[in-house]
Amino acid sequence: MKFITLGPSGSNHEFVTRRYLDFHGLRDSATMELTPDFEQGAQALLQDRADFMVQCAVHPATAETVAKCFEGLYVIDSFISPSQDLAILQRSDVRHPQSLAVMPPTLPYIDRSQWRRIELVETVAQVTRGLIDGTYAAGLGYASAAAMHPELLHVAQFVGTVDDAWIVYGRTRLSAGRLTAWRDSPAGRLYRQAA
CATH class of the missing domain: 3.40.190.10 (Periplasmic binding protein-like II)
Known part of the structure; x- marks a missing residue:
């Protein structure tokens, strides 16, 4: 099956x-x-x-x-x-990110006014992967990624599910x-x- x-x-x-x-x-x-x-x-x-x-x-x-x-x-x-729980994740090597990577359906979960630019990404998994590999400085991704990669990411704001x-x-x-x-x-x- x-x-x-x-x-x-x-x-x-x-x-x-x-x-x-x-x-x-x-x-x-x-x-x-x-x-x-x-x-x-x-x-x-x-x-x-x-x-x-x-x-x-x-x-x-x-x-x-x-x-x-x-x-x-x-x-x-x-x-x-x-x-999966979501969070605004930020790369630890970027002090003040100017843009936030977000999958469009999750955009209403956050206050977007705090970001100068919103980058629309196809999936939350791609946002999360992009944060890990350095494509994005901040994004609405899976909260678990910060625990799995504490040397790279931290939770700037927990959102939940x-x-x-x-x-x-x-x-x-x-x-x-x-x-x-x-x-x-x-x-x-x-x-x-x-x-």
């Missing part, structure tokens, strides 16, 4: 997909492949080169991916998961045209308590 999700290695998609596989006890029986974009991931699924695909619901390509239901790609599951909705795709339509939901979910219990 092969799951596919968005790379590069170290991405939130990889992190959350591993958590999903662990949740279902699939770590030993499933493999994971990283794709450079969801169009290629969807094609791998449709061409039987992968079995399932995991995508963050707020990813810019989600609407196009869901539309592939007309080609045989179906939403088969959804779940909520926090991503958000709980995102995630979508799992497969080639078998499971809803059969009906609402598919978990009545005894934590939200279902909350609704019953509130009623």
Whole structure:
């Protein structure tokens, strides 16, 4: 069984997909492949080169991916998961960085007015890697990178994480045209308590 999700290695998609596989006890029986974009991931699924695909619901390509239901790609599951903790990381060898590297969807997480220039980067993993290799002096990256590279980076501002909705795709339509939901979910219990 092969799951596919968005790379590069170290991405939130990889992190959350591993958590999903662990949740279902699939770590030993499933493999994971990283794709450079969801169009290629969807094609791998449709061409039987992968079995399932995991995508963050707020990813810019989600609407196009869901539309592939007309080609045989179906939403088969959804779940909520926090991503990796984020922080504004700064290289220790730069005293006063003038620009901040940020993936566009994470820009609302911070006050951008404190930066003279914002550099838009495709993924948080690329921001983090760019901080480590010196491409960027400061950026909104994975907080764990400061602990892994204390000689290079420090946390200028801890941001934390958000709980995102995630979508799992497969080639078998499971809803059969009906609402598919978990009545005894934590939200279902909350609704019953509130009623």
